[in-house]
Amino acid sequence: MAKVTTPKPAELVTSIDLKPSAQQWMDIPTEIKPGTFCWGAKAKNLNIVEFPNARDWNPSEEDWKLPENWQEIFLTGMKNLLDKYRSFKVFMDICVRCGACADKCHFFIGSGDPKNMPVLRAELLRSVYRRYFTTSGKMLGKTAGARDLTIDVLKELWYYFYQCTECRRCSLFCPYGIDTAEITIMGRELMNQLGLNTDWISGPVANCYMKGNHLGLEPHAIMNSIEGMIDDIETITGIRINPSFNRKGAEILFVTPSGDLFADPGTFTCMGYLMLFHELGLDYTWSTYASEGGNFGFFTSNEMAKRLNSKIYAEAKRLGVKYIIGGECGHMWRVLTQYMDTWNGPADFLEVPVSPITGTRFDTSRSTKMIHITEFTADLIKNGKLKLDPSRNDDLIVTYHDSCNTSRGMGLLDEPRYIIRNVCNHFHEMPENTIREQTFCCGSGTGLNASENMELRMRGGFPRANAVKFVKDRHGVNMLANICAIDRATLSASMDYWVPGVRVTGVHEMVANALIMKGEKERETNLRGEPLPGKEGN
Amino acid sequence: MSIEQFLSEQKDTILTKWFDLVLDTYPPDTAVFLKKQDNPFANPVGHTIREGMGHVLDELVRETPSGQIGVFLDNIIRIRAVQDLTPERALSFIFSLKEVVREALRTASHQPLPYDELLAFESRVDRLALLSFDIFVQCREKLYDIKANELRKMTFRLLQRVNDMDEDQEKKPDPAG
Numbered sequence: 234m235a236k237v238t239t240p241k242p243a244e245l246v247t248s249i250d251l252k253p254s255a256q257q258w259m260d261i262p263t264e265i266k267p268g269t270f271c272w273g274a275k276a277k278n279l280n281i282v283e284f285p286n287a288r289d290w291n292p293s294e295e296d297w298k299l300p301e302n303w304q305e306i307f308l309t310g311m312k313n314l315l316d317k318y319r320s321f322k323v324f325m326d327i328c329v330r331c332g333a334c335a336d337k338c339h340f341f342i343g344s345g346d347p348k349n350m351p352v353l354r355a356e357l358l359r360s361v362y363r364r365y366f367t368t369s370g371k372m373l374g375k376t377a378g379a380r381d382l383t384i385d386v387l388k389e390l391w392y393y394f395y396q397c398t399e400c401r402r403c404s405l406f407c408p409y410g411i412d413t414a415e416i417t418i419m420g421r422e423l424m425n426q427l428g429l430n431t432d433w434i435s436g437p438v439a440n441c442y443m444k445g446n447h448l449g450l451e452p453h454a455i456m457n458s459i460e461g462m463i464d465d466i467e468t469i470t471g472i473r474i475n476p477s478f479n480r481k482g483a484e485i486l487f488v489t490p491s492g493d494l495f496a497d498p499g500t501f502t503c504m505g506y507l508m509l510f511h512e513l514g515l516d517y518t519w520s521t522y523a524s525e526g527g528n529f530g531f532f533t534s535n536e537m538a539k540r541l542n543s544k545i546y547a548e549a550k551r552l553g554v555k556y557i558i559g560g561e562c563g564h565m566w567r568v569l570t571q572y573m574d575t576w577n578g579p580a581d582f583l584e585v586p587v588s589p590i591t592g593t594r595f596d597t598s599r600s601t602k603m604i605h606i607t608e609f610t611a612d613l614i615k616n617g618k619l620k621l622d623p624s625r626n627d628d629l630i631v632t633y634h635d636s637c638n639t640s641r642g643m644g645l646l647d648e649p650r651y652i653i654r655n656v657c658n659h660f661h662e663m664p665e666n667t668i669r670e671q672t673f674c675c676g677s678g679t680g681l682n683a684s685e686n687m688e689l690r691m692r693g694g695f696p697r698a699n700a701v702k703f704v705k706d707r708h709g710v711n712m713l714a715n716i717c718a719i720d721r722a723t724l725s726a727s728m729d730y731w732v733p734g735v736r737v738t739g740v741h742e743m744v745a746n747a748l749i750m751k752g753e754k755e756r757e758t759n760l761r762g763e764p765l766p767g768k769e770g771n
Numbered sequence: 772m773s774i775e776q777f778l779s780e781q782k783d784t785i786l787t788k789w790f791d792l793v794l795d796t797y798p799p800d801t802a803v804f805l806k807k808q809d810n811p812f813a814n815p816v817g818h819t820i821r822e823g824m825g826h827v828l829d830e831l832v833r834e835t836p837s838g839q840i841g842v843f844l845d846n847i848i849r850i851r852a853v854q855d856l857t858p859e860r861a862l863s864f865i866f867s868l869k870e871v872v873r874e875a876l877r878t879a880s881h882q883p884l885p886y887d888e889l890l891a892f893e894s895r896v897d898r899l900a901l902l903s904f905d906i907f908v909q910c911r912e913k914l915y916d917i918k919a920n921e922l923r924k925m926t927f928r929l930l931q932r933v934n935d936m937d938e939d940q941e942k943k944p945d946p947a948g
Contacts, residue, residue, distance in 0.1 A: 251863050253798045266855065336804050336813065344854055345801040345816065461931070496924055664812045684918040691853040691914070699815035722924075726917045730910075731849070 258353060259360070259380055263389040265292055268688030270395060271681065273297075274430035278439040282537060286428030297388070303427055304382055308365055310426045314419050315366065321419050324411045325362045328355065334403035334413065339674050340396055343692035351403035351413040354393050358420055361386065391429050394420035396689060398678035399532075400637035405670055417679075418535075425534045433683035437529040441541050445524045446491035452478070452521035458494045459519070462504045469762075471754035474511045476519055479552065483518035484589065486549050489560025490527040490718035493739075499721045501760045502561055502739025509610065509741065512750050513590055513618075517558070523548035526565035527718065531572075532680040539576040542568060545603075546577050556586040557603040561739050563717030564678065566605060567642035574600050591616040605639070607716055607740060611648040614655045620749040623658050625759070627766040629712040629743070630659040632704045634697065634724065635672035636717035646670075649716050649740050656747040661708040667700035677723035690723065691730050698731030705735055713737050774888045775832040781875050782828055788874070789828075790821050792867040796860050816850055823847040824864075831895060844899070845906050852910035862907060865900045869893055 254261050270292050279287035286306075290298045300306065315322045334351040336342065341349040348354060356378070363370030363379035370379030380386060399414035407413075424430065437447035444451055450458070456478055467473050477483065487510070493503040510517055523544045530537035549557055559569060574580075583602035586595040593612045598604045613619050633653055639645040646669050653660050667673050676693030704710040713724055713735050721737055728735045746759045757768050764771065778785065794802035805817035826843040830836050851861040872892065876884060 251860055252795055255799050268853075269855070336808060341801075342814065342816065343850075345797045345805070346855060347798050347800045350800075461935070495929060497927065666810065667812050684921050687914050687918050688853045688855075695850065695853075696812070696815055699819070700812055703812070722921075725924075726921060729917050729920070730853075730913055 258347060258356075259375065262385060263348070263392055265388060265392055267293065267685075269686055270392060270689075271431035271433045271683045271686050274428065274432050274435035278432070278435040279428060279430060281439040282442050282540075284428065284430065284435070284533070284537075285426055288428055290428070292391070297384075297429070299384075299387075299427060303387070306426055307382060307387070307423055310423050311362070311419075312366070314422060315362075318415075318419070320412070320415060324355070324413075324416055325359055325366075327409050328352065328359070328411055329409070330356075331408065333406045333408060334411075337403045337406050339398075339400070339402070339676055339696045340689075340693045343676070343695040344689075348389075348393055349396060351397075354397060355411075355413055355416045357386075357390055357393055358416060361390075387427075390420060391424055394424065395431060395681065396693075398637070398674045398676070398681055398693065400674035400678060401641045402637070402671065402674065405641065421532060422534050425537075430533055431680065431683070434529050434532050434680035437680075438533060438537060438541070441525050441529065445520075445522045445544060446494075447525055447527060447529055448491045448495060450491060450494065450524065455491075455494060455519070455521045455524055458500075459503075459507070462500060462507060465760070465762075466504055466508060469756060469758055469760065470508070470750055472508075472511070472750055472752060474507050476507060476510070477517075478519050478521055480518040481552050483516055483552060484555050485515065485517040486523070486552060486554040486557045487517050487519055487560070488523055488526045488545055488557060490562040490565060491525045492527070492718035492722060493560060494524075496722055498725065498737055498742065498761075499718050499739065501742040502721065504760050505739065505741030505743075505745035506560060506606065508745040508748060508750065509619075512748060513613070516589065518552060518554070520548045520552065526559050526562045526569075528565060528568045529680055531564060531568055538568060538572065542573055543577045545569075545573070546580050546583075549580070549602075550582050555584045556598075557583070558586075558606055558609055559603055560606055561716040561718065561741060563636035563638040563719055564642075565638075565718075566645070567638040569601060569603055570643040573603075588612055590618050605643075605645055605648070605716075607645065607648040607652060610741070610744060611651045614652060619744075621656055621744075621747045622749055623656050623747050625746050625756070625765050626657045626743050627659070629657055629738075630661065630708060630710045631657050631712045631714050631738075631743070632661050632663055632701060632710045633668070634663075634675070634701075634713055634715040634720060635668055636715055636720055637672060637674050637678060639716055640672050641670055645716075649714070652740055652744060653714055656743045659708075661704050661710055663700040663704050667697065673697040673700065675717075675720045675723045676727060678719055682719055682723045687726075691727065694723070694727035695731060697724075698727050701728065701735055702732045705732055711735055714740055714743065716740050772884065774884055774892045775834075777876070777879070777884065778828065778832045778872070778892075781879065782825075782832075785871055785875055786821070786825055786828060789824055789864070789868055789871045792871065793820060793824070793864045796856065796863060819850060820847050827899070831892075831899075840899070841902060841906065844903055845910075848903055848906045849910050852907050853914070858907060862900065862903050865896065865903050868896055868899075 273290040273292050276287040276289050286300050288298050330352055338349055338351050360378055360380045361382050363377055369377040394417050397417040399417050401414045404412045440449035441447050463474050493499040528538050528541050530541040580602045585599045586604045591612055595604045673696040677690045701713055721739055725737045742760055757771055758764055794805055808814035811818040823843045823846045830840040
């Protein structure tokens with residue numbers, strides 16, 4: 234019988250170490266810890282889009298099954314990116330490590346891990362840049378802040394570039410205007426070349442490439458899902474809505490994230506779009522091919538993002554529409570406003586968007602020909618075109634979370650607030666340094682909204698949740714509104730953990746609840762099937 | 772002087788030292804940030820932990836406890852339960868209160884406290900530790916619940932539609948008669 238050795242009490246006590254290491258960051262090895270990372274990409278998904286070095290691999294295993302010449306691939310890839318993007322080279326060179334960004338990242342604030350300070354996260358890559366691309370780094374090595382690209386360094390880069398949501402809050406405070414999100418984008422491009430993608434991102438990318446949307450919904454599934462919503466709307470309002478799909482000659486193409494089609498509470502937002510467009514008699518169509526506003530390709534490589542994005546203009550051209558309206562989504566809008574035009578434009582076959590109801594011409598979108606639905610709806614309200622009864626939302630005490638991409642990425646700050654103030658009677662802002670341009674990320678953007686990295690998500694979500702808790706305690710806030718499909722999914726989880734009692738909604742769910750539709754029956758419930766204020770006893 | 776009076780008089784000193792010991796469980800750069808940034812929204816972790824510890828101290832010396840001590844502990848532990856801390860490190864702050872109070876008693880210039888009083892106080896801290904284990908486990912269980920719920924939400928609508936279609940199918944008269 235094997236002899237069992239039990240530790241002595243004194244040994245047990247000394248094994249408890251309460252203090253973390255005080256070494257310099259380069260000397261502290263990175264441990265890949267469960268709860269913090271997403272599972273590795275599956276070979277089959279990478280093969281679908283012809284990404285290199287496809288293989289099944291597991292980040293928690295020692296062997297990542299890298300190609301033999303992985304260093305060469307990485308460094309050649311880095312050289313190509315430095316040559317192609319002058320911004321990347323500038324960002325590698327000009328940081329003076331002033332620390333202005335250090336405490337602005339939600340992941341650092343929530344986790345306390347110094348390698349989540351944006352300056353240090355970028356330094357992980359800069360140290361490699363110095364070693365191979367600068368004279369001082371080549372000659373002086375560690376003294377000049379340079380280090381060799383070892384397997385441990387590669388793993389560290391992977392680990393931390395998937396702990397950044399590219400939210401750009403840090404960039405707001407950088408005196409040099411360094412866009413740390415771009416550094417993460419470059420870092421992930423390099424990982425992509427080694428097949429080091431994550432399953433949560435590469436699955437949706439493959440789906441979107443094959444079927445047109447992240448969830449892999451085929452045309453009948455999309456129509457079936459919307460059919461279900463139409464049934465619910467009829468039950469609630471007595472009105473039967475008949476939207477069209479893939480209709481040639483429609484004036485407007487409507488594109489929204491596919492999350493709105495299946496996952497609550499996004500589905501209620503989607504019902505909101507359907508009801509609003511029906512009430513206006515809008516000449517619009519859904520597409521079952523350009524059926525995704527979001528773009529997870531953006532989290533892998535520039536080229537992949539471009540490929541996935543191309544279907545939107547292609548479908549607009551095929552259907553012969555005049556312009557495009559986009560639904561409530563976050564990163565979709567950064568892609569549409571900052572990249573689409575140069576990737577797949579000019580869309581000179583489309584017209585500058587003009588609201589058929591108010592006649593307003595949206596010159597801000599004269600190049601992309603695509604407007605955000607909150608711009609469209611705010612204009613309707615401003616021109617008195619909607620009959621609204623905000624008291625139907627009187628059970629809601631609302632606050633508004635600015636999605637990183639719509640606020641910092643496209644400056645869409647006031648339209649959603651204007652709508653909310655017109656469809657609700659109780660609205661309270663969170664503290665100034667947590668909203669608008671300074672908004673805190675939900676903690677789960679850029680494809681980090683998997684379940685296996687839940688600890689990371691909760692850490693990153695805490696600064697936002699903390700501000701929500703403040704308005705809940707002070708004003709009794711019970712509803713967190715936003716205009717992003719990922720927010721709707723991930724803030725629900727974050728609220729569940731940090732601020733129970735606060736639910737999450739899209740803005741157009743509240744619009745539709747307040748919207749008085751022609752010929753509707755007296756409504757008893759809201760879109761969630763809950764009794765309207767004053768109808769509780771019915 | 773009772774231990775309660777002593778703790779009330781020395782509250783600020785004890786709280787500062789206790790908080791410093793919690794900060795020691797974070798890397799040095801992080802500890803500086805958690806200590807120095809005053810804005811509760813820019814530094815929610817430091818602010819929540821310090822504020823929570825202050826309330827816990829108040830509760831320990833209060834003649835009639837408000838029954839809120841679990842809430843204050845929850846605010847602190849909820850954060851530490853998701854940070855990169857082992858359970859022992861996450862909850863070590865409870866036990867470090869004993870060290871801080873003993874040290875304060877050693878250095879304070881007043882009549883020594885009756886030994887029984889100190890033991891009674893330390894027993895209260897031990898009960899606090901037991902309560903903390905509960906809260907820590909609840910937080911971890913909540914995380915697993917959230918993971919499971921996310922998966923359920925992803926498929927709920929889909930299954931609902933399939934079930935509805937099944938029901939419709941059942942309602943249709945059988946063509947074979």
